[in-house]
Amino acid sequence: EPEVTQTPSHQVTQMGQEVILRCVPISNHLYFYWYRQILGQKVEFLVSFYNNEISEKSEIFDDQFSVERPDGSNFTLKIRSTKLEDSAMYFCASSTLDRLNEQFFGPGTRLTVL
């Protein structure tokens, strides 16, 4: 069964450093998402992406964040200058265009900012 994959599973970085979280969505999906979950809190929407453009972004997704689909298979989330409060699980998800609500989630990347 096709699945969303994410790498790395765990990323440790120093405050102020740039990180890139990678995702490989399901191959026939055209809509991509990033969510995050701070430890013990609920899952929060960050951004949705379609046709090489951001469809919607949340207040969390400020200028420090960017997303990219550098090739036909990867979807990345970049945090330019990490802060302590960026420590969280980051989940990538994807969906077909006609079923935006039925999103398939990856296993997540645990980001720890020291």
Add this chain to the structure above:
Amino acid sequence: SQQGEEDPQALSIQEGENATMNCSYKTSINNLQWYRQNSGRGLVHLILIRSNEREKHSGRLRVTLDTSKKSSSLLITASRAADTASYFCATVGSSNTGKLIFGQGTTLQVKP
């Protein structure tokens, strides 16, 4: 803002018992979904119920939706230790961009 909120926040039951979790939301929806998350892992989609549906079954899962009360419930029958996880409801944002809005979740512990 549209928001799903679950109760209880935590539930502990014995294997074989039924577990019921509730979710409330604030604005009109097209559908509501339930996800499961095992500790430290990703989200697994369990079931989606559309706004014109009142009840839906999937194996040992039963979901109800009451749009007049803006609430939904997830019932897991004959629970197993493997059902131990956090369960979240999620609703779709008002924009048509697939944005899911998750509740705080219910942590279910099923004791063997």
